[in-house]
């Protein structure tokens with residue numbers, strides 16, 4: 001069977017399939033949206049979805065022991081999660097997502113995750129929910145009961161690139177890295193859409209980074225005689241009560257000469273919440289920007305033909321016959337490049353799961369290319 005036929009299915013195919021009441025078939029709504037959009041894909045699924053679909057929650061089926069967004073779960077966690085969705089090793093899993101802006105963003109991430117855990121009977125719906133609606137097919141809010149099944153993963157580590165491999169590659173240059181984010185996020189001119197989860201070690205680290213800069217500016221402001229009123233003005237911008245209940249790591253007392261510790265803590269807290277907690281945009285040295293949407297038709301919001309996908313890679317100077325790794329913000333949009341290569345019968349492309357979010361917090365400063 002050609003990968004091109006089974007990997008991507010049309011809305012018509014899906015409609016016919018559902019009408020045939022297939023056995024061992026599971027439709028999944030794998031919608032996920034950028035955190036900055038503040039959408040709730042699960043809530044949207046509960047309101048309307050394609051009949052029989054279960055919700056695959058990327059935010060739930062992930063490694064919850066790490067602060068980094070959307071990292072792969074363990075095989076055991078994956079087995080339990082998909083088993084509860086009524087999936088076993090023989091189930092044909094078909095995934096769509098709901099992204100009216102571009103057409104497809106997260107269905108292919110779910111597709112990739114299934115493949116990492118050894119499940120190849122998995123397809124994505126071309127154009128997803130927007131295309132399904134546009135074609136006039138029906139929707140429901142009925143959640144079907146599913147019978148729990150046993151799924152047994154076979155993990156494929158060769159499909160996943162670690163932080164250490166990415167670091168080593170800066171020197172070794174054994175593989176090309178394609179960054180699937182939009183150009184602004186790649187070149188540092190548009191904001192990253194995610195803040196670090198508060199209370200996590202990455203949050204504290206981000207805050208500390210920001211604090212060290214503030215200390216410099218406070219020094220500067222002190223020599224400029226920063227007035228009490230100015231400090232208060234900044235203090236007023238945040239909720240002091242909230243501050244009292246939080247434990248925020250701050251620099252040693254000696255570093256805060258001349259300012260009441262409390263005032264400075266409040267000021268730093270304010271800075272931390274407005275600036276320090278955010279992942280800045282930028283990129284990993286040596287990466288090539290291949291925005292994921294280059295693989296989609298902007299008018300129809302469906303996948304381009306494999307030939308056009310190949311052209312898009314070529315235009316960006318990427319030779320897909322050579323070792324290639326895809327990256328992005330948190331491993332979601334990068335999966336489009338993996339899907340595109342798969343459709344071009346190139347199966348060696350890997351994905352850096354930690355992506356920019358992990359890089360931003362773990363890499364050496366000189367390897368974090370941001371605008372400032």
Ligand SMILES: O=S(=O)([O-])[S-]
Pocket residue numbers: 034180181328329330331332333334
């Ligand atoms: O943020 S993302 O590039 O993973 S969609």
